[in-house]
Amino acid sequence: MGARSRKDGTVGEGVPLPADLDLETLYGAGAVEGYDASDPDATDEDDLVLVPPVRLAAPAELAASALAAPLVAQTVALARWVGEGKPVDEWGELSEEHAGAAAAAIGLDPTGVGEVERAWALAVDLELIVLESGKDTAEDAPERGLAGPELARLEAGDPEAVLDTWLTAASVIAQTAVEAAIEDIEAAQREDEEEDDEEDDDDAEPSASAGASAGAEPEDESEEEYARLEEAREEAQGLLDDALQVLYETRALAPTEVEQTLPLGVLAALLVVPEGEDPTEELLGEITETMVLLDPMLQELADLGILDYRPIDPTLFEESEDGDAPAAELEELDPEEVDRFGHVRLTDLGLFGVREWLLEDGIDAPLVGAHAQGDAAELLRGICESANVLPEEEIVEWLVGREPLTAATELLAAARGDDLVAPVRRLYCQVALRRLGEPAVPAVREVLGDPELVGIAGAWLTELGATDLPQPERATVLWTTVDALAAQLIDTGGQAEAMRELVEMLPGPDGPDRFFDDLWRVDHTYTRAVLEAVGELHPDKSVAKMARKAAYKAKSQGR
Secondary structure, three states: OOOOOEOOEOOOOOOOOOOOOOHHHHHOOOOOOOOOOOOOOOOOHHHOOOOOOEOOOOHHHHHHHHHHOHHHHHHHHHHHHHOOOEEOOOOOOOOHHHHHHHHHHOOOOOOOHHHHHHHHHHHHHOOOEEEEEOOOOHHHOEEEEEEOHHHHHHHOOOHHHHHHHHHHHHHHHHHHHHHHHHHHHHHHHHHHHHHHHHHHHHHOOOOHHHHHHHOOOHHHHHHHHHHHHHHHHHHHHHHHHHHHHHHHHHHHHOOOHHHHOEEHHHHHHHHHOOOOOOOOHHHHHHHHHHHHHHHHHHHHHHOOOOEEEEOOOOHHHHHOOOOOOOOOOHHHOOHHHHHHOOEEEEOHHHHHHHHHHHHHOOOOOOEOOOOOOOOHHHHHHHHHHOOOOOHHHHHHHHHOOOOHHHHHHHHHHHOOOOOOOHHHHHHHHHHHHHHHOHHHHHHHHOOOOOOOOHHHHHHHHHHOOOOOOOOOOHHHHHHHHHHHHHHHHHHOOOOHHHHHHHHHOOOOOOOHHHHHHHHOOOOOOOHHHHHHHHHHHOOOHHHHHHHHHHHHHHHHOOO
């Protein structure tokens, strides 16, 4: 499975669901691991592929789903039916007569020979069925098929063995789906080339070389055909990879099954329409073509349990005026009509499978809870320093089974520090405290005298309704202001919209003169950065100017 790239867009940017979110907004603060902007050979951040962490079902549940998938169930049933042997032809396939008997034996219509052939081919690929050659047959041609050793391994039910076999089947079927789409893509390519040739012929003057060029050498034609085939295969593979990654991200980010289910037209639009643009008539046509290409590929994957998929209603083609393809203007249709255009959702089993493919391609595809296995310091460090994390999910995972008061004490201790990510640690410490609630109050009250923690402690206790808190000193208030703004500055990657609302609340009741004259003196790692952000984003030009002057003073003092 290849990395996904979308027209004029990149992973990590775009609408919240089901496409990508901004890297820092979605994944937390910190740089992308392994990326060095000073390295001239480094990959540009826009080219990096980040997928959100996911939560997988238990292996036993996944294995049960794998065995229950229609195509797997048929393949296993077929291997059982073959048993100690069934005759095959010289190509290792069942005769039509035996195929009909096999169909009945595995619960298919006796006329479903095509489905039997597909199950047979997969069973041979998985070695659930092995072909045995006769002693006297020429060139070792197969004579019969036998149940292979992999059948017993699968029937033993070990989840790891089942999922290993299923992954092999998934790769085979995914490749089959791609090959099936190549013919349609090639046909579209030929149509485009013919149209281009016609336009060239209309514009070109007759010449002596025209006759010579018309008679292309057979070898040249063969090379062109091969190049066209490879281009079509690459396009089909890329389309399927892109679609699966969108569905993977949707499963990771959408909270409910309904929101995880995408109309096929929406999925196609996410793959076709450049970010931030409205679909034109031309793009609507591309969306429709993409839907038609995806439809049979997704049906193949649904048979293996990767997707919950409702295919395009075939009567839509009959209803379209030209009979080519249904229009994809979904926004004009009621929900029942939209359903006729198909909808799709990645299953738990599909989530597992796509993640394995991403890992095979060298793409970081973490699990939820990866940073929640150690102590509070490891939790906060992992959240703050990884670009590929869902902070609140990690916090929820870490808190499971922990005594609230002890957890709060550990979190507050881990939040201290003046290093570059310390402000974000304090930000997420406060998030975790909100999850703990009232039982954490004693631990939080103990740090009201700590200059680094009094800000988050006082804010959190005030949220709970505390009215007996001591009035902090002005220096503490100013330091906390810088720290809080620095946390947001880091966590949002300095995005203007995310910071603007906070900046607009400054300078507060003191007025800008005194506020900025005091603020630039604050001994904090991010004093100058915060002042520069205020100078750039504050809507009041006079306040912005004062902030810039204060930032210059802070710089001159080495802050």
